[in-house]
Amino acid sequence: MNIAIDKAANNQTAAARTIQVRRMEFNFEDINKQNWFRDNPILTAFITVLSATFPPGEQMFIDSVRRHKDFVKDPDRLKEVTDFIRQEAAHTHHHRLLNDQLFKVGWRVDAVEERVANAIKKHNTRFRPITLLAGTVCLEHITAIIADWILNNTEVFENVSPSFVELMQWHALEEIEHKSVAFDVYMDAGGDRKSLRKAMRLVGIGFPLLCTIRTVYLLAKSRQMPSWKHFKEAYQVFFNKKNGFVTCVYRDFKLFYQEDFHPDKHDQVDLMMEWKKLIIAK
Numbered sequence: 157m158n159i160a161i162d163k164a165a166n167n168q169t170a171a172a173r174t175i176q177v178r179r180m181e182f183n184f185e186d187i188n189k190q191n192w193f194r195d196n197p198i199l200t201a202f203i204t205v206l207s208a209t210f211p212p213g214e215q216m217f218i219d220s221v222r223r224h225k226d227f228v229k230d231p232d233r234l235k236e237v238t239d240f241i242r243q244e245a246a247h248t249h250h251h252r253l254l255n256d257q258l259f260k261v262g263w264r265v266d267a268v269e270e271r272v273a274n275a276i277k278k279h280n281t282r283f284r285p286i287t288l289l290a291g292t293v294c295l296e297h298i299t300a301i302i303a304d305w306i307l308n309n310t311e312v313f314e315n316v317s318p319s320f321v322e323l324m325q326w327h328a329l330e331e332i333e334h335k336s337v338a339f340d341v342y343m344d345a346g347g348d349r350k351s352l353r354k355a356m357r358l359v360g361i362g363f364p365l366l367c368t369i370r371t372v373y374l375l376a377k378s379r380q381m382p383s384w385k386h387f388k389e390a391y392q393v394f395f396n397k398k399n400g401f402v403t404c405v406y407r408d409f410k411l412f413y414q415e416d417f418h419p420d421k422h423d424q425v426d427l428m429m430e431w432k433k434l435i436i437a438k
């Protein structure tokens with residue numbers, strides 16, 4: 157009996173873990189005003205910064221994983237690497253299209269994207285390839301826990317342009333599907349946990365700090381002064397005790413420091429099974 161239950165659970169885990177490359181289409185023309193995210197310039201600028209970060213950031217993920225592909229001997233894992241690259245390339249493509257629309261409604265997405273790309277160029281010359289892969293592992297953990305928040309808190313996205321919500325939910329699901337690929341490749345390439353934790357000390361502070369600075373920069377460029385009401389709402393979305401963005405992300409962020417951490421140990425199977433049914437490829 158127990159063996160049957162375990163077998164069913166394992167099958168579900170395997171089904172959930174399958175990386176599916178979906179062909180998607182989004183029409184971002186429903187984003188037709190500057191403060192398109194809940195009419196709040198702070199929240200809109202923050203989300204816009206995330207979207208501007210994805211194209212150069214995900215290219216870095218692809219490059220660092222691809223560079224270590226030869227260390228991978230397991231054919232199943234090699235297939236996962238290929239699917240990881242295809243998923244990230246598709247995310248980049250659609251975020252570029254979204255970013256074009258965000259530029260049209262008044263956000264200097266290009267300026268943020270350029271800054272991110274320049275920072276990555278500097279990292280590429282400064283750090284060894286395995287260190288860049290460690291950085292990718294850290295950022296993949298962060299994207300997987302952000303994805304968890306997106307899929308578990310759909311009410312935050314109520315009345316937001318449907319094309320954006322669909323994009324983020326699709327992207328979130330695929331981030332969770334491929335969350336262990338960079339970690340496994342890093343370990344195959346001889347990476348060690350100590351260096352990984354060291355990388356997370358930099359990434360865990362640098363990433364949120366840079367996102368905050370870039371949000372302020374983007375707001376300043378848009379020449380908008382948020383009202384007290386906007387600050388209050390943004391504070392609620394970020395920090396409320398029950399399901400605030402920072403509250404939830406920080407809680408799951410700490411999993412990374414567990415002695416035997418592996419991305420799959422963060423149980424997101426039920427969440428993935430639910431959303432695999434909801435996200436329909438076109």
Ligand SMILES: [Fe+2]
Pocket residue numbers: 214243244247327331
């Ligand atoms: Fe992605």
Ligand SMILES: [Fe+2]
Pocket residue numbers: 217244296299331334
């Ligand atoms: Fe990813």
